[in-house]
Amino acid sequence: MADAIPAIRRRVLRHAERTGGCTCDEAELALGLSHQTCSPRFTELHYRGHIRDSGRVQPTRSGRNAVVWVITAAGLAELREEEAA
Numbered sequence: 001m002a003d004a005i006p007a008i009r010r011r012v013l014r015h016a017e018r019t020g021g022c023t024c025d026e027a028e029l030a031l032g033l034s035h036q037t038c039s040p041r042f043t044e045l046h047y048r049g050h051i052r053d054s055g056r057v058q059p060t061r062s063g064r065n066a067v068v069w070v071i072t073a074a075g076l077a078e079l080r081e082e083e084a085a
Contacts, residue, residue: 005041008033010082012041013075016051021070025060042069050075 015027022030028038045051052072057065071079 008037009041009044010079012038013045013050013071013079016045016069016071017076017079021054021056021068023058023060023066023068025066026058029061045069045075048074048078050078 011031012027012033015030016022019026019030024035024039024042027033027042028035031038042051046069050072051069054068054070056068058068060066
């Protein structure tokens, strides 16, 4: 599983880029990931400065409000660097 983490993190980051921002719940649904797999990737991306809190919230499937995360300039640079490699 550890080998898959970077690839999953990139999928989540690309999803945030494509959608203009998303909640973890939305990414789980769109990417077919469990919460236990997806949520830590959001934490990692946030700590790395690749996503940030947009200041918006959206309801999850359970009706609770969740942060909408958006990609940062550092996140975009990470994706571009990967594409160039």
